[in-house]
Amino acid sequence: MLDDHLLKVNGWMPSTFTVWLATFFTFVAICVFSKKRLAFIEHCNSIPGPPAPIPLLGNALELMRDPDELFQFLIDYLHEWRQHFPVLRFWLGPFPIFLLYTPEGTEALLGSNKLIDKSREYQYLHPWLSTGLLTSTGTKWHGRRKMLTPTFHFKILEDFIDIFNKQSVVLVDKLREAHQDMVANNRDRINLFPYVARCTLDIICETAMGRHVDAQLNNDSEYVKAVCTLGRIVQTRQAQPWLQPEVLFQCHPMAKTQQKCLNILHGFTDKVLQERKAEHRIRKAEELAQKENKKLPTSADVDDNGQDTTAAAVSWCLYLIGSHPEVQESLSEELNRVFGTSDRAMTMTDILQLKYLECCIKEALRLYPSVAMYGRTLSEDATIHGYVIPAGSTVAVIPYSLHRDPVQFPDPERFDPERFMGDKKRNRHPYAYVPFSAGPRNCIGQKYAVMEEKVVLATVLRNFHLESLEKREDLVLIGELVLRPRDGVQVRLTPKQITPSSVAPSYRS
Numbered sequence: 057m058l059d060d061h062l063l064k065v066n067g068w069m070p071s072t073f074t075v076w077l078a079t080f081f082t083f084v085a086i087c088v089f090s091k092k093r094l095a096f097i098e099h100c101n102s103i104p105g106p107p108a109p110i111p112l113l114g115n116a117l118e119l120m121r122d123p124d125e126l127f128q129f130l131i132d133y134l135h136e137w138r139q140h141f142p143v144l145r146f147w148l149g150p151f152p153i154f155l156l157y158t159p160e161g162t163e164a165l166l167g168s169n170k171l172i173d174k175s176r177e178y179q180y181l182h183p184w185l186s187t188g189l190l191t192s193t194g195t196k197w198h199g200r201r202k203m204l205t206p207t208f209h210f211k212i213l214e215d216f217i218d219i220f221n222k223q224s225v226v227l228v229d230k231l232r233e234a235h236q237d238m239v240a241n242n243r244d245r246i247n248l249f250p251y252v253a254r255c256t257l258d259i260i261c262e263t264a265m266g267r268h269v270d271a272q273l274n275n276d277s278e279y280v281k282a283v284c285t286l287g288r289i290v291q292t293r294q295a296q297p298w299l300q301p302e303v304l305f306q307c308h309p310m311a312k313t314q315q316k317c318l319n320i321l322h323g324f325t326d327k328v329l330q331e332r333k334a335e336h337r338i339r340k341a342e343e344l345a346q347k348e349n350k351k352l353p354t355s356a357d358v359d360d361n362g363q364d365t366t367a368a369a370v371s372w373c374l375y376l377i378g379s380h381p382e383v384q385e386s387l388s389e390e391l392n393r394v395f396g397t398s399d400r401a402m403t404m405t406d407i408l409q410l411k412y413l414e415c416c417i418k419e420a421l422r423l424y425p426s427v428a429m430y431g432r433t434l435s436e437d438a439t440i441h442g443y444v445i446p447a448g449s450t451v452a453v454i455p456y457s458l459h460r461d462p463v464q465f466p467d468p469e470r471f472d473p474e475r476f477m478g479d480k481k482r483n484r485h486p487y488a489y490v491p492f493s494a495g496p497r498n499c500i501g502q503k504y505a506v507m508e509e510k511v512v513l514a515t516v517l518r519n520f521h522l523e524s525l526e527k528r529e530d531l532v533l534i535g536e537l538v539l540r541p542r543d544g545v546q547v548r549l550t551p552k553q554i555t556p557s558s559v560a561p562s563y564r565s
C-alpha cells in the first residue's frame with residue numbers, strides 16, 4: 057500500500073498491462089538470446105573437437121592439470137588429432153577456442169589485415185603490461201606500432217652491439233665462476249637457464265631504458281623471480297575459467313602474490329620512467345630552440361616479456377647444441393674462421409658472417425618456439441579449412457605443433473640446422489615457420505632478438521665447450537608465457553683457451 061502511494065507520488069505506477077508487457081518482452085529476449093546461443097553452440101560443435109561433457113565448464117576439467125603436465129597433454133592431444141582434422145575446437149568454460157597447427161590455417165588467421173585483435177586470454181596480462189603494443193588493439197595499437205617501428209631499425213640496432221658484447225662477457229665471467237665452483241665441489245653440472253635469463257634482462261633494461269639492473273651481478277634478482285611467478289599465474293588463469301572473473305580471482309591467494317610481483321616490476325619501471333621523463337624535460341628545455349619534441353616509448357610498449365622470450369630461445373639453442381656434438385663441431389669451425397682464438401669484440405660484419413649459427417638459432421626456435429601459443433579474438437567470421445569460425449571466438453596458433461608438420465619438415469623431431477640453408481627452405485609454405493608470428497602483428501623485436509642471440513651464443517661458444525646432460529625425452533616442458541624446460545638446461549662446461557687480441561679491441565675493453 058505504502059509502495060503504491062510512493063509510486064503515485066512520483067507520478068507513475070505500472071498497470072497490470074505494463075507488468076505483463078515487460079514480462080513478455082523479457083521472456084522474448086531470453087528466448088531470442090537462448091536460441092542464438094544454442095545456434096552458436098551447435099555451430100561451434102559442428103567444427104571438429106572433443107565433446108564438452110559439462111555445459112558451463114566445457115572441457116575445462118580435462119585441462120585442469122598440474123602446469124608440469126598441461127603443455128605435454130595438449131601437445132600429445134594435438135599430435136593425435138592432427139592425423140584426422142586440420143582444426144581443434146575446445147570449450148574453455150562457455151568460450152570456444154579453436155587451435156590451428158597447419159600452414160594454411162595459420163595463413164588464414166595471421167595473413168589477415170582485419171583479424172588483429174588479441175584474444176581475451178591476453179587480458180590477464182593487462183595488470184602487468186597494461187595495454188602496451190603487445191596487448192593493445194585498434195587505433196591505439198596502430199599508433200604505437202607506427203611510433204615504435206623506427207626504434208627497431210637496423211641502424212639503431214647496430215648501436216646496441218656494444219651492450220650485447222658487454223653483457224655477454226659478464227655472462228662468460230659468471231659461467232667461469234660457476235665452473236670453478238663446480239670443480240671445487242665435485243659437481244658435474246650447471247643449470248644455464250638462470251644465467252642466461254639474467255643476462256637477457258640486463259640487456260633489455262640497458263638497451264630499452266638506458267638503465268643497469270645488474271641482474272647478473274646480483275644473483276638473487278627479485279625482478280627475475282617476479283617475472284617467473286607472474287608467468288605461472290597468467291597461465292593458470294588462462295586454463296581455469298573459475299579464476300577468470302576478477303571478483304573470484306581476488307578471493308584466491310594468487311591475487312596477493314600477483315600484487316607483490318607487480319609492485320616489484322612496476323616499482324622498478326616507474327622509477328626508471330620518472331628518471332627518463334625528468335631527463336627528457338631537461339633535454340627538451342635545451343632543445344627548445346630547435347623545436348624538437350620526441351615521445352618516449354614506455355616499457356610496456358617495448359614489452360618486458362621480450363627478455364623472457366630471448367632467454368628461452370638462447371637457452372634452448374645452447375641445450376640443442378650441447379646435445380649434438382657434430383653441430384657443435386661445425387659451429388666451432390665457423391667461429392674459428394671468423395675469430396680464430398682471439399677474444400676480440402663482435403662487430404656487425406661478424407654477425408652477418410655467422411650463417412651456420414643463424415641456422416642453429418632458427419632450428420632451435422622451430423623445435424622450441426619461445427611463444428608456444430598466440431591467439432586472436434575474431435572481429436568477424438573467418439573461414440579456415442572450410443569451417444566458418446564465428447566472430448567473437450578465440451583462435452590460437454600453436455607453433456610447437458605447426459613446426460612439426462612432417463610434410464614441411466621431414467623427420468620433424470630431428471635437430472638439423474641445415475634445413476634453413478639455401479635451397480632447402482625454398483619450397484616451404486610461407487606460414488610453415490612462424491616463431492615470431494607473421495602479418496601485421498608480427499614480432500617487432502625479431503631482428504633485435506636474433507642479433508642479441510648471435511652475440512650471446514657466439515661469446516659463450518667461443519669460451520666453452522658444452523655437453524647437455526638431459527635427454528630430450530626426459531625434459532618436462534612448461535608452456536607458460538614462454539616455453540621453457542622445467543628443470544632448466546643442465547650442462548657440463550669445459551672452458552676453452554682464448555688468446556687476448558693484440559690487433560683489435562678485446563671484448564673486455
Ligand code: HEM
Binds near residue numbers: 357359425497
Ligand atoms: C626470440 C625472441 C622472441 C620471440 C620468439 C618473439 C616472438 C613473438 C611473437 C610470437 C609475437 C606475437 C605474439 C602475439 O601475436 O600474441 C611477438 C610480438 C611482439 N614482440 Fe616478440 N619475440 C621475441 C623477442 C622480442 C624482443 C627482444 C622484443 C622487444 C625488444 C619483442 C617485442 C615484441 C612486441 C612489442 C610484440 C607485439 C607486436 C604487436 O602486437 O604489434 N619481442 N613476439
